[in-house]
Amino acid sequence: MRPLPARRRRLARAAALLGATALVATGLAATAPTQALPATPPAPAAEPAATGHNVALASAGADVTSSGTELTDRWLADKAIDGVASGDSRWSSNYSDQAWLAVHLARPTTIDHVTVKWEAACAAAYHLEVSKDGQTWQRASETIRPTCATTDTQTLSAAQASEQWSYVKMQAEERTPINNTKYGVSLYELEVWDGPQAADPPQASPGLHLVPLPASLTDNSVTQAPFTLSAESRIVLDGATASAAHGVADILATELRASTGYPLEVVSSATPGAHDVVLRDGEVPGRPGTRPTP
Ligand SMILES: [Ca+2]
Incomplete structure (x- = not known):
């Protein structure tokens, strides 16, 4: 505990x-x-002005889809873009190593960095993908092995960072066993920033x-x-x-x-x-x- x-x-x-x-x-x-x-x-x-914004938030007009959820009454995909990184405000996936969660931004946006706030059952391995139409995806990172229950920040290549994207996906490759059993992949927030982040905003x-x-x-x-x-x-x-x-x-x-x-x-x-x-x-x-x- x-x-x-x-x-x-x-x-x-x-x-x-x-x-x-x-x-x-x-x-x-x-x-x-x-x-x-x-x-x-x-x-x-008034809070000091930040140079970037998390455009993946539902409050910024984004929406989210996923490969599935572990349960039907909680830990749903919309919890990954509600701006709350604690408690039950998290997405927990279906039981698959290939689970994914994709954010559809309100408008095409240049991406400064992507932040994943992982729960204890993080993806043991995953990569990011980006898309302009939600149909054709480009791989946007190497395979990443994050530390569970930490904040994981990734930047796009210079070429990809210079373009505008409408979709960002966390594509899992492998789950983390919890007590020798693999459940879902779980994260509190998938954030997409359109500029540098001045500071982690205070949580509600x-x-x-x-x-x-x-x-x-x-x-x-x-x-x-x-x-x-x-x-x-x-x-x-x-x-x-x-x-x-x-x-x-x-x-x-x-x-x-x-x-x-x-x-x-x-x-x-x-x-x-x-x-x-x-x-x-x-x-x-x-x-x-x-x-x-x-
Ligand atoms: Ca959340």
Whole structure:
């Protein structure tokens, strides 16, 4: 089993610690009006311009065909061009050493490089092919023996790179045995770039926007309005001095900043306001033995 990525390990730790640390959203400032969240969080900063684009993405107008799939309800060919290189977002082929997957680009394009993001069951050997009409194919690489579960980048010959192509195919030649059995050929993404790639784009992280369930919640007793985060919200350590509590606060702040765009300063020794999240070190009511170890 591969180790959890560092971010997921941190989240797992946060979830464990949150179970041991009372998280209280308070409405302590009874006379302060409760402000609703803005309709939309602040816009994220613009990404630096890349010189090339992955034109194999479905979102760029490409579509995909394949020799077949291992299953009928998941790991289908369209998962190879959805821009997500993790989890079940992968294509796994029919059980054949000659399995293939071909991308049809939205328009004829000069190709700077082709990137294959392999799953653990990569092709033991494969080559690339290109075509202008989907009927006549040209071999576009020697036989490649990639390292499974890595990103594999290939460039075309100078002559082929100077022409425009509408189709790119990963043609397997041999499968990788998994526990002495050959299943399908599996890849997360087949990318076709029309120019140099400035950097690997950040992957979408579904499920990482952690919003913990409070151990207890105190409504504003005057307005009875629901608790809302705002741009002024802070994470207040209320008497929580254990290093574990600081760790929970930092992880909570990191996750909530990502999902709200708010600064969410972590402070201690401050009087909590109506929009602050309060972390209180102690045993969760009704759950004995949940006090964190300092
Ligand atoms: Ca994918």
